[in-house]
Amino acid sequence: MRIIILVVLAALNVFSIFQLGQYNSGDLIALMSIRIILAVITFMLSIAYILVRGSRPLIVMSIVTVLIALAHIGLIIYINL
Numbered sequence: 001m002r003i004i005i006l007v008v009l010a011a012l013n014v015f016s017i018f019q020l021g022q023y024n025s026g027d028l029i030a031l032m033s034i035r036i037i038l039a040v041i042t043f044m045l046s047i048a049y050i051l052v053r054g055s056r057p058l059i060v061m062s063i064v065t066v067l068i069a070l071a072h073i074g075l076i077i078y079i080n081l
Helices: 002-020 025-030 032-052 056-080
Strands: none
Touching (some): 002 032, 032 056
């Protein structure tokens, strides 16, 4: 169940990353809070799963999801600067 949650969150982050390039800066601001909340929740949940020390596939998926969330946060910061 945890792996499914991580896969869904990773997919949502990847989808959101691809959509970031399609908006103008005015449209981007309207959706920014939802994107930040998604990225931060994904990051924190993945870190929690790493700290719990579940099975090996869970830890690997958590690390992948952390990297995707960090890329999403980094892209948000890059676009807004």
